[in-house]
Amino acid sequence: MFNFRQFEAGPDPFGRKFQVLFKWLQTATSIRHADTVDVKFILVDENGTPTAKTIALPHAELVRVSRETGREMDDPWCARIAALHLEYLISTGEDMEKDLVTILPADLKRHAVEVARMEQAEVSAR
Numbered sequence: 001m002f003n004f005r006q007f008e009a010g011p012d013p014f015g016r017k018f019q020v021l022f023k024w025l026q027t028a029t030s031i032r033h034a035d036t037v038d039v040k041f042i043l044v045d046e047n048g049t050p051t052a053k054t055i056a057l058p059h060a061e062l063v064r065v066s067r068e069t070g071r072e073m074d075d076p077w078c079a080r081i082a083a084l085h086l087e088y089l090i091s092t093g094e095d096m097e098k099d100l101v102t103i104l105p106a107d108l109k110r111h112a113v114e115v116a117r118m119e120q121a122e123v124s125a126r
Contacts, residue, residue, distance in 0.1 A: 004082070005021070005022045006021055007020050007087075009086065009087045013092070016045055016046055017045075019043070020043050021042045022039070022083070023040040023052070024040050025039045025078060025079050036057055036058050038057075043086075055085050055086055056102040058102065058103070058105070062078065062108070068109075069116055071112065071115075077115060084115065085101070088107070
């Protein structure tokens with residue numbers, strides 16, 4: 001299963017790779033009065049320079065996608081979706097100048113489908 005807690009991502013459009021560390025996941029209502037689940041990662045580039053990125057998952061979209069996919073909404077599911085989106089951002093260079101990125105509904109759905117595929121492959125392999 002995809003380890004969202006620590007992984008390597010990249011290369012980015014400039015050929016750089018990053019070590020990514022999961023820092024936390026929390027309901028953003030408590031920290032910035034937003035109806036999202038925020039997932040924070042620390043990216044460390046090849047020079048050892050750390051950068052923080054927070055992926056915001058809109059709660060209403062999470063609920064909708066959870067119902068559509070039949071997958072219970074829990075912390076590991078949210079963290080894996082956020083990690084997949086972070087990998088996408090790194091590989092494309094999109095929004096890398098931002099510290100906080102809110103995932104679009106289509107991207108959230110695409111990543112949720114990918115998480116479901118990975119989970120099914122893991123179950124089948126056992």
